[in-house]
Amino acid sequence: MYLSVAVLAGLDAVVGGGRAIQEQSFKAKVFLSGFIMTVIIAVLLSAFGELLDAPIWYATGFVFTWRILTNVSVIRRNWLETEDIQIPRFPRFPKIRQDGSIPEAASSQPSASSNPK
Numbered sequence: 001m002y003l004s005v006a007v008l009a010g011l012d013a014v015v016g017g018g019r020a021i022q023e024q025s026f027k028a029k030v031f032l033s034g035f036i037m038t039v040i041i042a043v044l045l046s047a048f049g050e051l052l053d054a055p056i057w058y059a060t061g062f063v064f065t066w067r068i069l070t071n072v073s074v075i076r077r078n079w080l081e082t083e084d085i086q087i088p089r090f091p092r093f094p095k096i097r098q099d100g101s102i103p104e105a106a107s108s109q110p111s112a113s114s115n116p117k
Contacts, residue, residue: 001050002043005057008064009042010035015071022078 013035020026042060049056094102 001057002046005042005046005060005064006039008061008068009038012064012067012071013038015068015075019071019075022075 013031016034017026017031020031042064045060046057096102
């Protein structure tokens with residue numbers, strides 16, 4: 001139980017660091033202190049909840065998962081806005097007539113009438 005909360009807390013800090021890198025506001029001291037403190041506080045909260053016989057680790061897991069997903073969505077949104085992403089367009093298949101023939105405009109070979117001399 002403690003390990004799962006600690007891993008979620010560490011993953012939250014790493015994803016938050018990735019967001020800070022993307023937003024060009026990353027500071028190593030802030031990242032390391034946040035990573036260590038978040039993991040320690042999460043484990044202490046889970047231990048405190050166990051002493052009270054209350055499953056507080058459910059709440060910490062929920063909160064860290066929420067924060068991770070929020071940071072990932074912000075990273076994705078920023079990436080989509082800053083990158084010039086070209087979505088590939090696939091060629092359309094020509095419509096085939098009921099007799100099995102392909103219309104002239106859709107054929108890949110140029111017809112003789114389309115090349116005037």
